[in-house]
Amino acid sequence: MQASPWHRRAVLGAMVALGATPLRVLAAPFTAQADPFALGVASGDPSRDGFVLWTRLVGPDAHPVRAGSIPVRYEVAEDEGFRNIVRTGALNAHPEAAHSIHLELTGLRPGRPYHYRFHALGATSPVGRTATVPDRTNRLRLALTSCQHWELGWFGAYRDMLAGDPDLIVQVGDYIYETSYPDQPKVRDFGAPEPRDLDGYRARYALYRTDPDLQEAHRRVPWLVTWDDHEVLNDYAALANREGLPPEIFAARRAAAYQAYFEHMPIRPSLWRSMASPRLYRGVDWGELASLSMLDTRQFRSNPPCAAPSVARNVRLDHCAERLAPDRTMLGQAQEAWLAQRLSQERRPWTLLAQGVFFAPLALDGGGDAVYSDQWDGYVAGRSRLLDQLARPNVRNPLILSGDVHSFWLNDLHRADGTPPVATEIVTSALAAQSPPAGRFGEVRANNPHIRFHDLNHSGYVRIEIEPTRLVAQFRALNLKSARAKPKILQQVEQDIR
Known part of the structure; x- marks a missing residue:
């Protein structure tokens, strides 16, 4: 595109x-x-x-x-x-x-x-x-986090993260929220209207950076970040947006939000200075142990399927044939080509892709015809192309790290031909945001046999430790309404190398 x-x-x-x-x-x-x-x-x-x-x-x-x-x-x-x-x-x-x-x-x-x-x-x-990345190592500790709403919860989960001594904090989007939710109980207040220009977005990031727990996590650990939608406007897709603004109008708001994001994130300036569009997709290779590719699933995606022009909202789709079109992309051609090149050269035992939105199919009905538009279900061809890349013989243990849906998930990822899983998806819940309403995803296990675990009632993050022959992931829940919450391990998953 x-x-x-x-x-x-x-x-x-x-x-x-x-x-x-x-x-x-x-x-x-x-x-x-x-x-x-x-x-x-x-x-x-x-x-x-x-x-x-x-x-x-x-x-x-x-x-x-x-x-x-x-x-x-x-x-x-x-x-x-x-x-x-x-x-x-x-x-x-x-x-x-x-x-x-x-x-x-x-x-x-x-x-x-x-x-x-x-x-x-x-x-x-x-x-x-x-810290710098090691040439050789037998361990990588990650903390996977997403979705932190200033008003809806305290950021105390970062204290538990730091107690785990992570090598890297991976943040997969919704670092800020532009929107207030008046029907939700608040622990504190934005104190300002929804940002729509550069001054507004700058002020929102500055407010977030005054939080002592978030500030301490940034001080002590290097981060790898990408954006999702709330850094600009909920559910936007490229230049389509929930307000239906013409692209030339919404582009100005998006550019202001992007500038504020880069001003407040520890991102290499060589990735975005003097480029036609700011680039967030990039890789970090952890010695000979793991490769980690950070993706951008917002800026370059095709227009939402079965939607009015310039409109992007996360809605339930029923029998939407457009989502199956072969030219649909979540990443855009340039990013797909970059990722395919990285995967073709993979030699490490663990391959990690971090990105913003739910990747696995998530059927809302028994026939699999009802899905949500904002997830990879709205971009089926793009997902298939990526799974084909992950099925390469040299990509031995692929793992996709996701966020966005304010709930914990562990998913097997299959190609369309029904062969055994080629990858695993770990989805972190919100660090501080409301849980999904009851029934939002229907009969999850009955309609989606590839989903191994899900929890829709807790907030928190995922602690991941990778060694040469195994990976251990802990889904850690904390009470976001308590400034001194104690963690609870909802699920621990261990995966041996293939």
Whole structure:
């Protein structure tokens, strides 16, 4: 699917600010009235020789700094006391990018921890901890998380995550929510209307980053992230949207939301600067143990099946033939080709794909003709092509990591010819959001024999540990209404290497 010219202009106009050359540095001293590092620090997109470091300078009450470009110094050390500093330097935080910093480092030693901090406006940031990817390892610990609504739950699950000492936190979308749900009980309030422009989205991310548990998880562990829909607007698909706005109108809102997302996430700037559309699909290979491909299932998908033009809503489809069309894609041609190339070169024992939405077929009736439009069931041909890639002989133990549906699932994934499963899907519940209403998915086990486990009543995340010969996944539930919730293991799954 090619972006139209006005679409490219809208995206480029928003993204160019993130890579803009500064027009000016502060000519006169500027003194912060509050902690400029109140949103904390973060790291992400690790590789064997580097990672991305992030922070954003803010004013009082996490409001934007009213200033030009501000000099920021950084230090990276092999120890928390900064006795052995291996990198130091300076760069500018620009107002065009909300005074955010994205420092992309390379040339470091593989497989070791590093500590980092920033200095600006007479203040020093908290000390962050991150790590490079090892060349060789016998273990990978992941925390899989999704769907965190500020108003509907506390983020205490991050404390349990950190207690498990993960190597990487994998966040598969709905990092923020744009929408308030007045019929749901709240633990706190957005304090602002739904964001629709750049200022609104920036403020929403800043609010989230004030949460101490979320902030601590970013400070201590590198993240790998992708978006789903609530980072922009619920259920949007490419430029189709639930309000039915013409593409040229919705493109401006989406571009603003995308810019705010990149400003607040520890994502490599080389992935999105000067590109016709921001790129989120990318890979992290964990030594010789596992490959991990992060996908973008929103930006490039075909229009929703059996829907009015420009309209995208997650609705029940009954006997919708359009969803079966052979040219339908969830990933877009370029991303499909990139992933096929990665999978063709797979040599590691474990192959992980992380992405935003429910992948397995999920029949809502006995005949399998009723499904939800927003999931891969609306893009059947794209799913079949991906399963064919996962069935390659060199892809030995594929696992798809998903979110979105506010519930836990463990699914076997079969090709259309009915052969034995070629992959497994693990779906994490919401970290903090409402559970699905009763009956939303019908008679799950009766209509879907490939589903091995599901839980529709708990929030939480999934802890995954991978070793050379086996994988262990724990579905961990926590009470999102309690700021000090204790975890409960709903299910533990062990899978030996094939």
